[in-house]
Amino acid sequence: MNDLTIGALAKSAGVGVETVRYYQRRxxxxxxxxxxxxxxxxxxxxxxxxxxxxxxxTLGFSLDEVSELLALDEETDRERARAFxxxxxxxxxxxxxxxxxxxxxxxxxxxCCEHTEAPAPCPILHALANAPEPPPAPRGKTxxxxxxxxx
Amino acid sequence: MNDLTIGALAKSAGVGVETVRYYQRRxxxxxxxxxxxxxxxxxxxxxxxxxxxxxxxTLGFSLDEVSELLALDEETDRERARAFxxxxxxxxxxxxxxxxxxxxxxxxxxxCCEHTEAPAPCPILHALANAPEPPPAPRGKTxxxxxxxxx
DNA sequence: GTTGACTCCGTACTCGGGTACGGGGTCTAG
DNA sequence: CTAGACCCCGTACCCGAGTACGGAGTCAAC
Numbered sequence: 110m111n112d113l114t115i116g117a118l119a120k121s122a123g124v125g126v127e128t129v130r131y132y133q134r135r136x137x138x139x140x141x142x143x144x145x146x147x148x149x150x151x152x153x154x155x156x157x158x159x160x161x162x163x164x165x166x167t168l169g170f171s172l173d174e175v176s177e178l179l180a181l182d183e184e185t186d187r188e189r190a191r192a193f194x195x196x197x198x199x200x201x202x203x204x205x206x207x208x209x210x211x212x213x214x215x216x217x218x219x220x221c222c223e224h225t226e227a228p229a230p231c232p233i234l235h236a237l238a239n240a241p242e243p244p245p246a247p248r249g250k251t252x253x254x255x256x257x258x259x260x
Numbered sequence: 261m262n263d264l265t266i267g268a269l270a271k272s273a274g275v276g277v278e279t280v281r282y283y284q285r286r287x288x289x290x291x292x293x294x295x296x297x298x299x300x301x302x303x304x305x306x307x308x309x310x311x312x313x314x315x316x317x318t319l320g321f322s323l324d325e326v327s328e329l330l331a332l333d334e335e336t337d338r339e340r341a342r343a344f345x346x347x348x349x350x351x352x353x354x355x356x357x358x359x360x361x362x363x364x365x366x367x368x369x370x371x372c373c374e375h376t377e378a379p380a381p382c383p384i385l386h387a388l389a390n391a392p393e394p395p396p397a398p399r400g401k402t403x404x405x406x407x408x409x410x411x
Numbered sequence: 412g413t414t415g416a417c418t419c420c421g422t423a424c425t426c427g428g429g430t431a432c433g434g435g436g437t438c439t440a441g
Numbered sequence: 442c443t444a445g446a447c448c449c450c451g452t453a454c455c456c457g458a459g460t461a462c463g464g465a466g467t468c469a470a471c
Contacts, residue, residue, distance in 0.1 A: 116417065126418085131459060147467055148418055161388045168388075169362045172458070178388065183381035190384040191373050198366045205359045211320045212352045219345045222338065230334035233341040237312045237319075237329065267447065277448085278430060286428095298437055299448055323428070 111152040118151040122159040129159070135172060137162055137179065169201055262303040269302040273310040280310070286323060288313055288330065320352055 110121075119126045133140040138158050143150050158179070165175045174193070181190055218233045225232050261272075270277045284291040289309050294301050309330070316326045325344070332341055369384045376383050 114418075125460080127460060128458085130419090135458095157389060164388050166458095167362070168366055169359075178385070181382075181385055183385045183389070186385070187373065187382040190382045191370060194366050194370045194373070194384055198363055198370070201359050201363045201366065205356055205363070208320075208352050208356045208359070211318070212349055212356070214319055215345050215349045215352065219342060219349070222342050222345075231332075231338040231341045233345055234329070234332055234334045234337070237315050238308060238334070265448070276430075279428085281449090282429060317428095 110156060112145065112150045113152070113156075114148055115151065118155060118159070122156060122163070124159065124163070132159070132162065132172075135176070137172065137176060169197055261307060263296065263301045264303065264307070265299055265301065269306060269310070273307060273314070275310065275314070283310070283313065283323075286327070288323065288327060320348055 113121065115129055116126050119129045122129075129138065132138045138155055142155070143152075161179065162172070162175050165178055166172075170178065170193075174197075178190070178193060218236055221232045221236075264272065266280055267277050270280045273280075280289065283289045289306055293306070294303075312330065313323070313326050316329055317323075321329065321344075325348075329341070329344060369387055372383045372387075
């Protein structure tokens, strides 16, 4: 598992070469390292980092967060690691709740539509057209929306 | 609610002027329409569309999907509207399941970390470092990832 | 000693949903 | 009549996580 070229490293970790290079640019993988001839070589350390990054991603961490996790020390930063994980759980749960609201609303519309007889207009489209109130913050990560400019 | 300028329309719908213009560029709102002097004026029709769009967004539809929904007819396209809604429910549910997996894994790590005594290395960081296997499709919307190029 | 596969590096593009900016025109109140 | 607010239009930029491309260099095998 030593002296891999970037291509071999990428392959063994199941990512693309460009992805490895991208992680280097972001400082997630040290970009210096040993050279063999004109090409860089990679070993266990880099392979482990790559796995770390990908595992953390599947847990929902962004690459910025992964940087912070990578900077933690297994021995001395347990509290911080736990705090990170708890914060991420809260984040994930709030996204779940959002999606559950959507599902509930959609389900309601579909059920309603199934119970309505033919000569009425489609309740789904009707509900969309005659919405009650578009509540304050509809899109994305709760970013402020200025109706007109408020300096 | 008639003869609004773009700014008044945007404000009354709770969006930014640039957003309205963006929807016009995407064809979600007809860009022609009446002029009053040099400025376009908007009325109930445009206001209703704006509400439709925003309500559909909160239900999880993308703007491309909103276009399709807008093209449906309340009288004759009930089947199609229902199919759209059902597909979106399935989509939302699969995203929920993904997030629930994340939550479960994170919860497991935190619980484990809380039950481990001090002089051991942090189980969370340890688990990330010594991951079992990064399973096939980790990121985003299941996009194919080519380890090396496969033409 | 040449072919073909690979690496290095920089830059630019992708997607989605907007936001920001800038120059010029217009409308309205004082 | 002029100031200030607003509109029009085009273009460029933002985020996040990569992907794509192109030219030049290099390495290993035949």
